[in-house]
Every structure is written in structure tokens, then in C-alpha cells.
Amino acid sequence: MNPVDLAFAPALEQARLIRKKEVSPLELVQLYLERIERLDSRIGSYFTVIADLALEDAKAKTKALAEADPEEKFPPFFGVPTAIKDLNALAGVPCSYGNPMLKDQIATHDAAVVSRMKQAGFIILGKTAASEVGSLPYTEPEGFPPTRNPWNLDYTPGGSSGGAAAAIASGFCSIAQGSDGGGSIRGPASCCNLVGIKPSRGRVSYAPVGDCQSGIATNGPLARTVTDAAALLDVIAGYETGDPYWLPTPSSLFIETSQQGLAQPLKVAFSTGIHPIGEADPVGQQAVLETATLIQELGHTVEQACPDCSDLIEPFSVVWRAGVAASGIPAEALGSFNRWLLSHNDSSGDYLRAVWAMQTIARRIVAFFENYDVLVLPVYLHPPIRIGEFASLTPEETLQRIIHWIAPCPPFNATGQPAIAIPATFTPEGLPVGVQIVGRPAAEATIIALAAQIESVNQWSEKRPVLED
Template sequence: MSGPTRLHELTALEQAAAVRKGEVGVVELVRHHLARVEQFDERYGAFVTRTPEAALSEAAALQDRLHGSALCGVPTAVKDLVDTAGVPTTYGSKAFADHVPTVDAHSVTRMRAAGTISLGKTNTPEFGCCCYTDNDLVGPARNPWDPELSAGGSSGGAAVAVALGLVPVAHASDGGGSIRIPASVCGLFGIKPSRGRVSSGPAGAEVTGLSVQGPLSRTVRDAAALLDVLAGPEPGDPHGAAPLPDGETFLGHADRSPGRLRIGRYATPAAEGLTVDPACLAAWEHASRLLEELGHVVEDMPTPFGPEITEHFVTAWSVQSLGHPLDAGREALLRPVTRAWREYGRGVSGEQFAAAVTGMQRAARRAIVATRPYDVVLTPTLATLPRAVEYFDESGDPLVNLHRQSAFSAFTSPYNMTGQPAVGLPLYWTEGDHLPVGVSLVGRPADEATLIALSAQLEEAAPWRDRYARLPVS
């Protein structure tokens, strides 16, 4: 095991193993990570709320009742869109700065039962509306590879926390790419689970079925272990994903061969007028070659979505942004882009909303049929490289801001419509190892298992773990 000053370089599973063996105490492990939060959070904007006292108290109590969970004793963090009882949960908004839930989200309950210890609530844009992370509470989440750049969103704070070793694995969520986008720009592995795999209850809404919760990590096995914790139905859930066979786990699939797979690939966005950055295409080609070297069959395929999905998504997203009712005084506290989304949503008629949801469902069915011949589909994650924090400034026309976001979600949001599982992998860096550029793999409905097995194979063939030791931070 590494010395105590390098505990953060261990994976989540390695940290849990060290705790079980008595090589490190839970309190020591939590103190180490809290010290890193203190060192880096102010500059990089990982957290909205830190909970060091609660974390140390939980660590001390857990030390005397360790159990066999794969992640017992591991520090983590919860995205600030998800309720945590007794802890401020702001949804990234000044309008909810004083909001303290009395009930945990089911995902938080599951993480606590597994013995993970939250160090606080991670940074998110207001209501998770944007593909960058910035708000009026703590400011932007900055890219660990270059702090002048955005960390992506909406799970940008979670990505920063993991990439900098503030926690080894973190809770995140994804409504249009919010796990895969920050995974790409921060060089992480992330899983957007199938619709219904992780419960959003008891307070989470399912107005559109777009949003899901999942893990961000530095390794495939860590993400699989956290997905095992998060996954499972709860009473009243409106959606459900077919469970794994009895006795199987997602972590177990990370240790299995995926076999020889047929993989379709495309790199043309459904949205019209977008040009894919050459570096994003290079990452996609690099992944294609690696998959072929591993014995898989990689075939070009047409983009399985049409341009009409953009209007459907925008209409549904605008209505979903109204999920937090506010009086006029609190509405005035919202940021310009959030207000623009909500103003648009208020103008959507019931007929238009029903047409948008129906349109998404029809497009999803067509896409699932079109991709059925393939075990997995490969795409770029983004159509652009990370942008400067100021690129998403909200002081001007909100429509300009929204247009700038389109290159970040063009490949990701369609699979929120279909509900298929998707992962983001850090297989490629720009020249000189300067910036990570992710690619995405999409699985068949409810088939996270194949994605995890294939991702683990790719990680073994082209490991990325050691790159984090070279992050340009002191």
C-alpha cells in the first residue's frame, strides 16, 4: 500500500481493502481526503457544501462496525441536485440556499448503508440545466487539467472531486450528458445507467424520463462497485430496468471477458449545423482501432437519430426546468439561462409537451431498432474540446449561451431519450497529454454488464490511471 500521504492515489476498492485489512483507519482515510478538499476546493470549485464534522463522526462510528461491503469506509460525495437529510441541498441555486431536506434520496440511503462516507455536496449548475457547472453560490467548477477551462456539467463538481483525488468515486446524475460530458473533459470513467436502474425517489420527479443517477470514477471497477450500491428498484418507481441474474454483480462483470463483439460507430451528430472537432474525431478513431486490435468487429453505421429530436428535447427540457415551483421573489434570484429555460417552458402548451414526449419515444424506438444488430455503439462524447469558463458567461443573450452548449450534448442527449446505458472512457489525450478527450460506448437496453466488461478490457489494454499523478496541481 502507498504511504499515508498518497492514500488518495488508491482506487476506492483499494481503499476499502486497506480498511478491511487494518492498514488504514476510516478516520485517517477521511481526514486525508478532507485535507485535500481544503487544499484544492477553493481553486477548483468541487463542492457547494462541505460536511467535515459529519464525515468524521460517521467515520468514527463506522470504524467499530465495519462490514463486508466492497466500498465500506470509502470517502465519497453526493451531487447537490439530490436530497441529503440534514444537509443543505441547494440544487445549485440561490433560491434554495436555505433548503435543508428532512429525508434522504434513496441513492443517499443506499450509499450510507454500503459504508461510504460523504464529504459534502458537489457543485452543479442551477437545477442541473446546463452542460457546464457554474452558479451564484460558489462559482464555477474548473477543469483539473487546466483551471482556465470549464469542468463540464452538470456533474462538474463530482468530476473535479474525483479527478483531483478529493474522493475516489462520486455520485453523479445525467439528464442530457451530465455524467459523460464532465467525464470526457476531466479524463474520467462514468456510467449513465439505464432508465429505471437507479431510483430517483422518494422526491425525484420523472416528468420526461431523461435523468438518471450513476457513478463517476477513475477506474471501471470503482464505478461498477458504486453502481452495485445504487442500483435497484424502490416502491413506486415509474420505471424499472431488468435486474442482473441472481448472484451476479456489475463489479463481477468488470472481471469478465466481453467476448467478441459487433460494434457500430458513427460520428455525425443528429443536430444540424455542428462540426465535430478534429481532436474528438481522433479520439473516436483511436478507440475504433483499439477495439479492432482487441478482436472486436467495428462497422460504420448511419446516425440513428434525425434532426427533429433537437426540438423534442428542448421542449421537454424546458418543461422539466419548471420542476421547482417558486414565488416571484425567489424566481428573481435565478440565473439568466435558468430563467430563459423556465420562461420557454411556461409557453409550452400541454399539446406541445405531449407531442415532444411522444416524438422522443418514437425516435427512441427507431434508434433502438436501428442499433439492434450491434452489441455496442461507439460515438465521440463531445463535438468540441473543453471551453474557457468565460465562454458560458450568462450576462448576454441566453440564446447565444444555449447555442454554445449544443456541441457538448449533441452525442449524449439522444441516449437519455432512449434510456439506454452509456459510458464515457478516457482513452485519448491531446498532444503532450494536455487535455483528455473522451469517447462514449452505448449498450443495448438494460445491458450495463456488457459495457462494463468491454470498458474494463479497454482499461487493461490502454490504462489511464497513472495519468492522474501528472495533474498540474501542487
């Protein structure tokens, strides 16, 4: 396998090659570090690269593999390089939250997802770029270079997990962790021709910290294939002591679900838009319609329908913007948009009334799924925006543009339902466009199995952007 093919190989394939000793963890880390050094100045996917730590870990794992008994079992991702979003703590490494004033703030602990990924054998290459405190669906925080989409460098890879998605799509790692509080995994996956899973509320812990936004956000995987994403979800899922939300451990691993298929046909709803915002652009509509047709050809029952998401925008916005205040970053240190959000900070009573309203509306949305197993929707209502496209807008105008762009995502942060974004098509400008599959509460297994069925036909992981010199 040539170096470029190896860089773009699925994470589980890399793990298999390592176990068979066809490639070593050290060789794989060196390959990615070389690509990052040579190419990432054009992309801006990493805030921090921890080359020395990654090489040290890779050498230790390479030595352990060489000295191991042939029958010795290794963790599932032993020796596979990955990256952590710079909203999550990695002990001994800066955690900036996309704020230039915090570039030198060193984390003193590992987030639970980081600990679980280390236990699974991953080697961490660094911290990926994110929008400031994760509040924006593009990754252009003030004081940092913008993160660009490797499919077309004039456009965004989305946000706030834009760095993670851009790194995978560019061949700077094969799999990565992201987080999603309003589409921040699904949006970048759609923009970069990747798979992204927003798990159910309570599936993945935020330990050792708490939840400050009433459960709208969660960590989750970004990958090139459904099986890779499912396997990473298996790694990071699970209860940690004191979690405010939790789910029972599923009867089967998600990776097994991705490989076994569905026991019976599903009843599938689809919509090319979201009420009350409106329809996706023509490319987004085409993506949904073609996906719905394929699902029907796979033997499932398909009909056009969508839950009523009206009245959700205002309460969700109150809960979402509270995250800026909860960050504790002083107003004078924030970027202009977040500074404006902070100036509109709501009272504790306003916040609790918004939570009450959001939860009431969420009940109505979840009730829709009493008649359907899954819902297929656009991820965003139009393709990725250009770098700097919103820069000349007022904060009020920016917020309205964001709402009309990402509208199909936040309802399922409000409900806590699982959703998976998968590739679907490309725009004339060569930009990926995905669709999302939303499942019933705690039903990741269903959406993963259906996504794997679709992937078996579409084979999207074989496509890659051209970045080589």
C-alpha cells in the first residue's frame, strides 16, 4: 500500500495492518506528521500538533508489538493515530477553546472520552481546530488561521468540529473525536464527505465536568466509514460516575450492528426541508430524494413526512447561547460574535423557561417517531459557505444566516435523539453534501445499520480530495 493510500485507509484497516505487523504504529505516526507538516498550512485543521508525545507513544507501542506473544490481544485501535477537538481536555496539552488568549492554557486532566480513546490504543497527534467555545458552524476563530475545506480551499469545512473533519478528509488522521451541540459533528461530516454520529443523550459522558446546556450537546465520532464511526462510538460510550444522563449498555456492539444489517424492513420518513424554516437548496433536496429512493430500493417503506419543529428556535437559542456565558471567558477576551451573544445573556429565569419550552416541544418531535423508525433530512439547508462569507455581517445578521443554514440539526439536539450524517452528493463546485438519518431515542443501532446498507451501495470512502504537491 502506497503512503497516500495508507493515510486515507479506514482506521480499522490501519489497526488490522498493525496487528499483522504490515505497518508499525511508528511508521503510521511518521506518515501523518509528515503530511501535517507539509500540507496543513493550507488547511489549518490542527491548532496544536504534539509530535514528540505522539512519536514517544508510537515507539513504545511499536516495541510492545514486536515483543508481544503471538496470541496476545491488543485494544481495538492499538497504534492508530487520531486527534482530539480543542474543546476537550488532554492532560499536559494546551486547550484553547478556540480563543487566542487561552492558547497557552495547559489542561490538567483528560476528558473521559480522551481516557477511553487512550485505553482503546489510539495515539494522539494533537488538538484539532474549533470555533470559539464551539458556538459557530464554521471554523474561523479570531486570532487563528481559518480552517479550510480540503475539497475546495475557498470554503469552510463546517464547525464547530471543522478541524477534526478537515483533518480526516485531508488524510491527516483516519478518525477523530468531535462534539455536537447544534450540528457540530453532522455539519462538518456533510461538508467534508464523512460519516459523523451525534449519539443519543446519555450515551457518551462529559466527565469529569458537568453539563451546562440541559443536555443539548454530546461527544461523538467522525470517520470515513460507518463501521469506523460505530467502532469509535463503542470506545467512547458508557456511563461515568455521577453522569446527569445515562443509557443502559446496548446488547450488541455498534460495530457489530454496522456489519450485521437490519433484521426487518424499516418505516422511513423523509423531508427535503424543515418546518418552519423551509426547503433545502436544489442540491440538498436532490441528496435527500436520491437517498430516499435508494432506501426504498433496499426494501424499506418510505414516505414523505416531517415533525413540526415550530416554536423551537427561540428557546433553543437561549439554551445554546448560554454556553458562551458558561465558558467563563471575559467579554473583552471573546471574539466579536460571542461578545455580542454574551451581551444578550439571559436571566436564570429566562433560561429555565427556555428549557421548559424546549423540552415540551421536544416531546412533540419525538412523538412523530411513534409512526416511523427513522427520518431522513438534509444536514444543512445549503452547501458550505465561503471562508469569510459572514465576516461583513452584523451579529444579528450572522445569527439569522446561521439559523437558516443549520436548521435541520438543532431539533435533535433538543430531543436528544441519535442522528448520523452520511455523504450523498457533490455540488458543481466540488463540495460534498450529506444527509442525516435521525433515529428514535437510544436507537443508534438502527441508524448505523441503515447507514451501512446505504454505504454498501454508495462507497463514498473511496473518494478523496487532491492535496498532493
